[in-house]
Amino acid sequence: MSGGLPVVVLNANTKREHGRKAQLGNIAAGKAVSDVVRTCLGPRAMLKMVLDAMGGIVLTNDGNAILREIDVNHPAAKSMIELSRAQDENVGDGTTSVIILAGEVLSMAESWIEKGTHPRLIIGGYTKALEDALQTIDKLAVRVDLNNRSELLKIVQSSIGTKFISRWSDLMCNLALDAVLAVTIQDGDRKEIDIKRYAKVEKVPGGDITDCKVISGVMINKDVTHAQMRRRINNPRIVLLDCPLEYKKAESQFSIELSSEEHWTQILKTEEEYVSRLCQDIIKFKPDIVITEKGVSDLAQHHFLKNNITAFRRARKTDNNRIARACGATIVNRTDEIKESDVGTNCGLFEVRKIGDEFFAFFEECKEPKACTVLLRGANKDVLNETERNLMDAMNVARNVLLDARLVPGGGAVEMAVSQALMVKSNSIQGVQQWTYRAIANALEVIPRTLAENCGAKVIRILTELRAKHASDPEKNSSWGIDGERGVLADMKDLGVWETVAVKTQTLKTAIEAACLLLRVDDIVSGLSQKG
Numbered sequence: 001m002s003g004g005l006p007v008v009v010l011n012a013n014t015k016r017e018h019g020r021k022a023q024l025g026n027i028a029a030g031k032a033v034s035d036v037v038r039t040c041l042g043p044r045a046m047l048k049m050v051l052d053a054m055g056g057i058v059l060t061n062d063g064n065a066i067l068r069e070i071d072v073n074h075p076a077a078k079s080m081i082e083l084s085r086a087q088d089e090n091v092g093d094g095t096t097s098v099i100i101l102a103g104e105v106l107s108m109a110e111s112w113i114e115k116g117t118h119p120r121l122i123i124g125g126y127t128k129a130l131e132d133a134l135q136t137i138d139k140l141a142v143r144v145d146l147n148n149r150s151e152l153l154k155i156v157q158s159s160i161g162t163k164f165i166s167r168w169s170d171l172m173c174n175l176a177l178d179a180v181l182a183v184t185i186q187d188g189d190r191k192e193i194d195i196k197r198y199a200k201v202e203k204v205p206g207g208d209i210t211d212c213k214v215i216s217g218v219m220i221n222k223d224v225t226h227a228q229m230r231r232r233i234n235n236p237r238i239v240l241l242d243c244p245l246e247y248k249k250a251e252s253q254f255s256i257e258l259s260s261e262e263h264w265t266q267i268l269k270t271e272e273e274y275v276s277r278l279c280q281d282i283i284k285f286k287p288d289i290v291i292t293e294k295g296v297s298d299l300a301q302h303h304f305l306k307n308n309i310t311a312f313r314r315a316r317k318t319d320n321n322r323i324a325r326a327c328g329a330t331i332v333n334r335t336d337e338i339k340e341s342d343v344g345t346n347c348g349l350f351e352v353r354k355i356g357d358e359f360f361a362f363f364e365e366c367k368e369p370k371a372c373t374v375l376l377r378g379a380n381k382d383v384l385n386e387t388e389r390n391l392m393d394a395m396n397v398a399r400n401v402l403l404d405a406r407l408v409p410g411g412g413a414v415e416m417a418v419s420q421a422l423m424v425k426s427n428s429i430q431g432v433q434q435w436t437y438r439a440i441a442n443a444l445e446v447i448p449r450t451l452a453e454n455c456g457a458k459v460i461r462i463l464t465e466l467r468a469k470h471a472s473d474p475e476k477n478s479s480w481g482i483d484g485e486r487g488v489l490a491d492m493k494d495l496g497v498w499e500t501v502a503v504k505t506q507t508l509k510t511a512i513e514a515a516c517l518l519l520r521v522d523d524i525v526s527g528l529s530q531k532g
């Protein structure tokens, strides 16, 4: 027993907020984060200029990129920012929409929390409404013909219409689609598209954006190890290694005591023999190019040069993987285990070229490469970084379509259609749940509303018109949304603005589930001394 004395459990520095205060604080934080990116949605989006921690600037309208750079204190705001990252990693698009939607879903709960409704009731209703919303999206989905290239291009185009690179939209869409098709592997019914690993974007400042291209193979930022090695080879035989081609050094420091000069010669000879043996193992297979992830000693270079072999050292693991896929080679760990089947022969042309001040090795004209490099050129680093982010978005859209060919109309149309469906459904529900359905329905309107806001339209009028349009004939008018360029109502089928079902369902799920998670919090305990 404490004998009536107070028991100190929490440290004096600990800050604690609980109950309704914590929930309202979380809602405010969520809304604040979503306000930051609100003007970045749609084709008339504004850019943000963000100073990063190292003092560099980031110029972008990509929700995820903006939020990654800003420094926030509130734990709920941090968790909102994580949302955008999760969305980026999962589907690679809709990063702005997810934040805006989550902020709106949270703010809808505000008045009910203030009135004292238990968050569990709200969460239960939200979750049910989410299920219904996802079903409605499924019903609205249309299939696209994956063999129709121009149709695929249109879809990718509508995703980058909102980005900086939209001026070169034709070029960029073709780049994105070519890169994604190159790395697509169809194995029966299973499709594998790993953009992050096999489609690498290389940015080389200088030149013009129109010089960007997808290389039918791989390019790496490296030069040969010795100036006299060949820098251009047709149909090369390529050996890839991830072991060093030099004498093995002991792991930690060591010393050898020698008592005669002979011993010294002996040591040198052993080293020489070891490296020569490694080289002979490789030379046996008559390769034209040897690439290793580790070092290549001077002696090994000498052997290679004598046998007319071009060598590269310290290649990155990721680059080596892509070269392996593009050229049909296998990376070998021990030189005495090389087999004829490990040698890559699919590359048509190898050449080292100088771009700007740097040397790049190109492995081009590969037969069915299955890995590629997208070479980006542009005026400066900022332009290139934004171009890369936009291109990644476009590639992700292309990947999403190829993996799941179902589409829904964009421009706020699908959100409005789902909103209407939830409104109708809410009429048949009683109690708090009825209200939660309506809350989600209202929250979804934030997407068409923001699109209209961002192009300076008369928001209330246009939104009322859109609502009326959908209500008058939910089946026929479900593809009507906001023309984000002109701020008027438009049929997205005519405008050609589509989004993939994968992105839309993920956006809705992530936004609503994250909002529910934040509402479930009733205690915020921070152990740090009062930083903010």
Ligand code: ADP
Pocket (backbone or CB within 6 Å): 040, 041, 042, 043, 045, 062, 063, 093, 094, 095, 096, 097, 098, 158, 159, 161, 162, 409, 410, 411, 412, 447, 451, 482, 483, 484, 485, 495, 497, 498, 499
């Ligand atoms: P996100 O990071 O969420 O993808 P974007 O800035 O790319 O954000 O905006 C995407 C939204 O803009 C989607 O809802 C999409 O349907 C809409 N959109 C894209 N192009 C148009 C257009 N021409 N007219 C209206 N809406 C558009």
